[in-house]
Amino acid sequence: MLFRSPKMPADPTAAAYRSAFVREVQVRRERRRPGRFFYICWALILLKCLFAWWAIGHWEMPVSAAWVWMPSVFIGAVATFYLLHGEE
Numbered sequence: 001m002l003f004r005s006p007k008m009p010a011d012p013t014a015a016a017y018r019s020a021f022v023r024e025v026q027v028r029r030e031r032r033r034p035g036r037f038f039y040i041c042w043a044l045i046l047l048k049c050l051f052a053w054w055a056i057g058h059w060e061m062p063v064s065a066a067w068v069w070m071p072s073v074f075i076g077a078v079a080t081f082y083l084l085h086g087e088e
Contacts, residue, residue, distance in 0.1 A: 031084075034080075034083060034084070038080075038083065041076070042076060042080075045072050045073065045076050048068075048069075048072060049065075049068065049069035049072060049073065052065055052068040052069060053065040053068075053069065056068070
């Protein structure tokens with residue numbers, strides 16, 4: 001026959017019919033591990049927070065250091081959670 005699949009036998013018996021289709025697919029999701037870039041980013045966030053805390057105290061700025069470091073740590077925590085638990 002012209003349009004017959006080369007894997008499909010000429011006699012469509014039950015065994016041949018079953019062997020022509022996928023029975024089961026198993027997908028394993030491996031845990032993502034953070035790489036070196038991830039740790040460098042967290043180190044930079046922490047260094048920025050420490051510098052802001054020091055600079056605000058050193059030059060006596062009328063602002064709380066928490067206004068600088070809290071959003072940075074929060075966004076970093078959200079990104080970390082998404083990296084470790086988010087969908088691919």
